[in-house]
Amino acid sequence: MEWVSIQEASHRLNVSQDVIRRYARDGRLNAKKQPKETGGTSWVVELPDGPWEDDFKENVHGIAQKLTPWWWSTADKEGVVHYVDGLGIEEIEALFMCGLMTDNIYSAVGHNPSERCPECVDEVIKQGLPMETRE
Ligand SMILES: [Zn+2]
Numbered sequence: 001m002e003w004v005s006i007q008e009a010s011h012r013l014n015v016s017q018d019v020i021r022r023y024a025r026d027g028r029l030n031a032k033k034q035p036k037e038t039g040g041t042s043w044v045v046e047l048p049d050g051p052w053e054d055d056f057k058e059n060v061h062g063i064a065q066k067l068t069p070w071w072w073s074t075a076d077k078e079g080v081v082h083y084v085d086g087l088g089i090e091e092i093e094a095l096f097m098c099g100l101m102t103d104n105i106y107s108a109v110g111h112n113p114s115e116r117c118p119e120c121v122d123e124v125i126k127q128g129l130p131m132e133t134r135e
Contacts, residue, residue: 083120
């Protein structure tokens with residue numbers, strides 16, 4: 001197994017860095033922080049082994065098509081879905097557009113638009129962001 005930067009993984013697997021980050025955040029790809037030569041830390045991900053790579057690519061593209069900026073703040077999917085502002089792994093603790101902070105988020109793929117947080121919707125419109133998809 002080989003650990004590479006998100007940039008390198010993006011290049012090797014031919015998908016965007018956002019997809020790599022999302023994949024890592026969802027736990028489908030092993031990821032860890034590693035000290036940089038220049039100081040600080042950066043994220044690295046574990047590349048899948050050779051023959052598996054094509055499956056992995058298809059998988060990643062499948063996930064990418066289902067990407068939604070809308071996420072639940074609770075595992076039991078109660079209340080409203082919120083808009084996630086940004087895809088960095090580092091931002092996992094708190095990143096809803098309306099300012100809500102949570103420890104974890106749960107993909108709201110397939111949710112009903114009526115379930116959306118009104119404050120998030122307002123912000124998305126105000127900032128001119130894509131309402132339905134990241135891609
Ligand atoms: Zn919200």
